[in-house]
Amino acid sequence: MTASSVSAPGSNSGTGPTAGTPERAGARRRPLVLRNRAFGAVWLGQILTQAAVRMFQVGVSWWIVAHAVPEAPGLASGLFLAVCTLPAVALAPAVAATIARFAHRSVLRTAAALAGAASGALALWAHGEGLPLTGVYAAALALATCQAFFDPCLTTSVPELVDDADIETATGFELSTQSLAGLAGALLGALTVDRAGVAGLAAGCAAAYLGAAVLVASARFRTADPDGPDGAAAAPRRRPLRRILAELPSVRRILLCFTAANLFTAAVFVVIPLYTRSVLSGAGGTVALLEASLGTGALVGAFTGTRVPGRPTVAGAWCLGLMALALALPGLFAQRPVVAGSLAVAGWCAGAVSVRFVALFQRMVPTADKPGFFAVMQAVLGASLPVASLVFGFAGDFLSPQTLCLVQGIGLLPAACALALLGPGTSEAAGAEPAGGER
Numbered sequence: 001m002t003a004s005s006v007s008a009p010g011s012n013s014g015t016g017p018t019a020g021t022p023e024r025a026g027a028r029r030r031p032l033v034l035r036n037r038a039f040g041a042v043w044l045g046q047i048l049t050q051a052a053v054r055m056f057q058v059g060v061s062w063w064i065v066a067h068a069v070p071e072a073p074g075l076a077s078g079l080f081l082a083v084c085t086l087p088a089v090a091l092a093p094a095v096a097a098t099i100a101r102f103a104h105r106s107v108l109r110t111a112a113a114l115a116g117a118a119s120g121a122l123a124l125w126a127h128g129e130g131l132p133l134t135g136v137y138a139a140a141l142a143l144a145t146c147q148a149f150f151d152p153c154l155t156t157s158v159p160e161l162v163d164d165a166d167i168e169t170a171t172g173f174e175l176s177t178q179s180l181a182g183l184a185g186a187l188l189g190a191l192t193v194d195r196a197g198v199a200g201l202a203a204g205c206a207a208a209y210l211g212a213a214v215l216v217a218s219a220r221f222r223t224a225d226p227d228g229p230d231g232a233a234a235a236p237r238r239r240p241l242r243r244i245l246a247e248l249p250s251v252r253r254i255l256l257c258f259t260a261a262n263l264f265t266a267a268v269f270v271v272i273p274l275y276t277r278s279v280l281s282g283a284g285g286t287v288a289l290l291e292a293s294l295g296t297g298a299l300v301g302a303f304t305g306t307r308v309p310g311r312p313t314v315a316g317a318w319c320l321g322l323m324a325l326a327l328a329l330p331g332l333f334a335q336r337p338v339v340a341g342s343l344a345v346a347g348w349c350a351g352a353v354s355v356r357f358v359a360l361f362q363r364m365v366p367t368a369d370k371p372g373f374f375a376v377m378q379a380v381l382g383a384s385l386p387v388a389s390l391v392f393g394f395a396g397d398f399l400s401p402q403t404l405c406l407v408q409g410i411g412l413l414p415a416a417c418a419l420a421l422l423g424p425g426t427s428e429a430a431g432a433e434p435a436g437g438e439r
Helices: 002-006 022-029 037-068 073-090 092-101 104-127 133-161 164-218 229-237 241-246 249-265 268-278 284-307 312-331 336-364 367-382 384-396 401-421 427-437
Strands: none
Touching (some): 037 268, 073 133, 073 367, 092 133, 092 367, 104 133, 104 164, 164 336, 249 336, 249 384, 268 284, 268 401, 336 367, 367 384
């Protein structure tokens, strides 16, 4: 462990072998976001964008269930969430090509600015005449499209912002952003809708997106490809997306396991507002509590996931099994503390699994293939989200939310078993994992 950090010669950022220099040692112990201003600015920008999109999703989901479509809220909210997840799947090739061709800072800045403009337009529309449901769906599609470019571009940009020794730490911070966003969405989304309507919700999202655009524009990125200007030398090395996964069979199998798991885990965002309204008879504050529990657990999991012992496939299988139990418990016990605690555990499992596997992929995938790979990863994992939203949303108009919770838990078990069976055969994962585990 010590050897890997001491043997980092030639670093210009003060992380070299001068262990006797107290100033450098103290700087090294500071959090990454404080000693690397560029990464800190981009990380804050990601917090703002994902907080905005989660606030919008949580708030509009609750608005549909509680205010807009009380007679058939399941299908309407499921359709809304399907619209929110569709661009990441449908636009994967375009996202990969854009990230590989254009400067990453420009892609991030443009995506955030366009999302801010779309949110502002929705706020003005909602402030005037009655807002149709189709208008909200259109705005959701626009915001999700911008986020589909922003997220994989930022993941690809991590090596341009931090040293190699900080990649896993940076990945943990990046994944924690999703958890922080979940917290912000939980605490602000439903409550904002109850107090200020969709107009206030959209105005808050617009401010967050525009703030993110400013932060990204202020950050300095390193040159992505030192072999030529504007990454021109990298163009001949880009390969088709299918070939990238074809040459990484263990990664492909892992992604398929998580795609199957997402069919049931993603349904939690449909189930929470239905459960709040039908079982707990709560309001926006109850939605905030449950979403905050889920987000807090995921935040803790993102920072502690690297400490989970075992190879990634084994640790991931145990986490999925625990998550299955946590998601099923609200189907048996309908008390608020039980539901909130179960969601916190489920969130921790999701955060821990994410940080382990994304850090693993950062090291396994060749640099030239990362733009295409992370777009493919987002598309493959997201392919099940529209299906899950529609299926569980439609089922929510006929089955009780408690039954849906039990279906979630039972459905996760086969994915956990399949991931566990990959353990002995994933040679690439076994070879790469110690490097991440020793950091």
